[in-house]
Amino acid sequence: LRAPFDVLAIVVCALAVCGWAVWGGDTAILVPPPEAVAEGFVRQVVAGRYEGARALLSAEAAAEVDRDRLEQLRRNLEAGAGVVVGVTARPDGVDQDHARATALVDGRDGLVPVWLSMSLHRGLWKIDAIKE
Amino acid sequence: VDLHHVALRSVFAFVVLLALLRASGKRTIDQGTPFDFVLALILGDMIDDLLWADVEAARFVAAAGSLTLCHAVVALLTARGGFLADVIEGRPIVLMRAGVLVKKGLVRERVSESEAQELLRVAGLERGQWHEVDTARIEESGVVSVIRRPPFRAATRADLQRPGVRR
Numbered sequence: 001l002r003a004p005f006d007v008l009a010i011v012v013c014a015l016a017v018c019g020w021a022v023w024g025g026d027t028a029i030l031v032p033p034p035e036a037v038a039e040g041f042v043r044q045v046v047a048g049r050y051e052g053a054r055a056l057l058s059a060e061a062a063a064e065v066d067r068d069r070l071e072q073l074r075r076n077l078e079a080g081a082g083v084v085v086g087v088t089a090r091p092d093g094v095d096q097d098h099a100r101a102t103a104l105v106d107g108r109d110g111l112v113p114v115w116l117s118m119s120l121h122r123g124l125w126k127i128d129a130i131k132e
Numbered sequence: 133v134d135l136h137h138v139a140l141r142s143v144f145a146f147v148v149l150l151a152l153l154r155a156s157g158k159r160t161i162d163q164g165t166p167f168d169f170v171l172a173l174i175l176g177d178m179i180d181d182l183l184w185a186d187v188e189a190a191r192f193v194a195a196a197g198s199l200t201l202c203h204a205v206v207a208l209l210t211a212r213g214g215f216l217a218d219v220i221e222g223r224p225i226v227l228m229r230a231g232v233l234v235k236k237g238l239v240r241e242r243v244s245e246s247e248a249q250e251l252l253r254v255a256g257l258e259r260g261q262w263h264e265v266d267t268a269r270i271e272e273s274g275v276v277s278v279i280r281r282p283p284f285r286a287a288t289r290a291d292l293q294r295p296g297v298r299r
Contacts, residue, residue, distance in 0.1 A: 003204040006155035011197030014148045018190040029140050030189035040186060124188065 022123035027094070037125045038101035038116045039089035045074050046084050046105065058119060058126035065130070076132055077114070081107025099125060138183060145179045148193060152200040157207055165221050165272050171203050221272045227251070228268035230281075241270050251276045 021030045032040070037056055044053035050070045054062050078084065084107045092100035097120040105112045115131040153175075175196055182192040210217040225237045233248055243251070249259065252268060255276045264284035269277050279285070 003155055003157055003208065004201055007152060007197060007201045007204050010148070010151045010155055011193055011201070014151075014193040014197070015190055017144070018188070018193060021189075028134070028185075029137050030144065032185040032188055033137070036185040 027099075027120060027123075027125065031124055033091065034094060034099035034101040034116075034118050034125050035089040035091045037118060037127065038103045038114075039087055041116065041127055042077075042087050042089070042103040042105060042114055045070050046077060046087060048074065056127055058121055058128050061126070061128050061130075073114075073130065073132065077105045077112055078107070080110065080112040081105045082109030083107055137185070141183050141185065141189070144189060145182050145192065148196065149175060149179065152196060156200045156204045166274070167206070167220065168203075171199060174199060224269040224271050224277070226267060227270055227276065228262070228265050231263040231265050237270070243270070252278070 018030050027033065041053050041056045044050070044056070050067045053070055054065065054067075057065055084105055086106040087103060088106065089101050089103040092102055092115075099118045101116050101118065103114045103116060105114065112132075116127050117129045117131075118125045118127050120126075178192060178196055181187045182189060206220060210220050225241050226234050227237050227241075227243070227248055228234060233245060237243075238245065238248055251270070252262070255268070255278050257265065257268075257278060261284075264280050266279045266281045268279075271277055282291075
């Protein structure tokens with residue numbers, strides 16, 4: 001009869017460790033680092049999963065970047081790169097609670113960069129601005 | 133992605149999964165039933181997202197914890213046997229009775245005759261030994277269990293106490 005309570009206790013402890021790490025300033029180990037967020041965002045856009053992409057935006061950015069803007073971004077990326085075969089990202093620098101990263105959209109016709117700037121919101125990197 | 137970050141995430145995932153699997157019982161680790169196997173498979177897939185930092189660790193903990201909790205609750209309910217255990221884990225299917233393959237059991241488990249022969253060989257029974265079998269079943273875990281007829285099974289204390297048995 002103990003097993004479910006043991007599992008619950010482990011989950012609570014593990015979540016406490018996650019919270020403690022974020023509270024202690026972790027921005028890249030137990031939370032996705034800026035380049036992972038950038039890559040995830042562009043992957044979602046390229047796949048047409050706009051709500052998933054918008055979840056990675058900061059509240060301010062989400063108010064400005066709507067579904068149509070993301071649809072436009074997807075069209076621009078496909079116009080430049082052709083049929084997309086992969087997305088990678090690299091960090092461009094972290095300055096305390098701000099970071100920049102470049103996502104590279106690899107397509108049959110070439111490589112298209114997307115520059116993203118981010119800031120920390122409650123321990124998670126959120127995208128503030130997108131530049132094609 | 134920095135290598136030391138990957139290493140630290142791996143250690144975190146390892147500790148969390150080890151603790152969850154130990155808490156959920158030995159069956160999960162042993163993959164006792166198809167249900168246990170599926171849980172182990174899903175957890176194995178989920179760890180991938182954490183290692184490459186696709187999701188935050190808290191989400192991994194919430195997802196892995198919820199699944200393991202469901203498994204622990206279901207295991208508790210099925211441990212009491214009855215209807216729920218039959219629905220979730222199934223029942224043993226008779227593969228052979230009195231040395232003869234049971235067609236109904238083979239069909240139900242979608243096992244061909246040659247596959248049944250293979251399962252019985254793995255259980256240590258060549259075709260020439262089938263007459264020794266009282267009952268062979270495919271258990272819920274997929275393992276074949278064999279009960280031999282009295283003359284062919286290992287002697288028990290009760291056999292030695294039968295009238296006419298000289299010690």
